[in-house]
Amino acid sequence: MRQIELAAKRFIDIFSSILIFSFGFPFFLLIGLLVKSTSPGPVLFVQPRVGKDEKIFHLVKFRSMIGSPDPTLTTWSKSEEARITSVGRFLRDYGLDELPQVYNIIKGDMSIVGPRPPLPDKVNSYTLEQRKIFSMRPGVLSLAAIQGRRSIPMNQRIALHMKYVENWSFKLDIHIFCHALLIVVRKKDAVESVVQCEKERA
Numbered sequence: 001m002r003q004i005e006l007a008a009k010r011f012i013d014i015f016s017s018i019l020i021f022s023f024g025f026p027f028f029l030l031i032g033l034l035v036k037s038t039s040p041g042p043v044l045f046v047q048p049r050v051g052k053d054e055k056i057f058h059l060v061k062f063r064s065m066i067g068s069p070d071p072t073l074t075t076w077s078k079s080e081e082a083r084i085t086s087v088g089r090f091l092r093d094y095g096l097d098e099l100p101q102v103y104n105i106i107k108g109d110m111s112i113v114g115p116r117p118p119l120p121d122k123v124n125s126y127t128l129e130q131r132k133i134f135s136m137r138p139g140v141l142s143l144a145a146i147q148g149r150r151s152i153p154m155n156q157r158i159a160l161h162m163k164y165v166e167n168w169s170f171k172l173d174i175h176i177f178c179h180a181l182l183i184v185v186r187k188k189d190a191v192e193s194v195v196q197c198e199k200e201r202a
Contacts, residue, residue, distance in 0.1 A: 002112055005170065006136075013111050017102040024099070031062055031096060039085045044100060049117035052137045056120060057109040060100040064088025095184050111171040114139025115161030126158070133161040134149045136168065143172075146179040 032043040046061040048056050065083040084092065091097040104110040117138035144160040164172065
């Protein structure tokens with residue numbers, strides 16, 4: 001039964017991504033033009049990540065920052081915040097920097113909802129138990145993202161990814177999607193948005 005549900009999840013991922021790309025293509029071009037014309041650097045940010053079955057793939061985003069990230073950081077910092085461009089901040093506020101990941105979804109690297117894919121060098125420290133998160137495709141949206149993203153410790157993020165994999169269902173995906181929309185639309189703190197969404201569902 002779970003395999004059938006996962007196949008249905010994959011179908012929804014592909015269908016939704018093709019629709020987003022088909023109808024949003026002019027919007028993609030506009031964002032690309034804004035990124036390119038307002039700061040030095042490429043339009044897209046491409047980075048190797050670890051996906052399903054621990055296979056490496058290249059995650060694609062609209063570039064929202066200048067300079068190179070500090071590979072030693074595990075939580076968000078003021079130095080990272082300072083690298084965000086004005087256009088990049090707008091894209092991040094509304095989750096628009098993630099739009100190119102429809103390519104990753106169609107290609108089979110990612111899902112709309114799932115555990116976020118880590119950098120290859122971070123996986124070396126994962127325990128055998130933590131590596132269970134690689135049994136599913138990583139997602140653009142995740143359980144960790146709606147509860148703080150980089151503002152929460154790495155181990156807590158991994159624990160939330162494990163919780164997602166162990167308890168996956170369509171209901172959980174809808175739950176995460178609902179919270180993500182609240183965060184984007186209302187620009188509220190992730191935890192506050194979760195509480196509000198629960199109140200509205202009650």
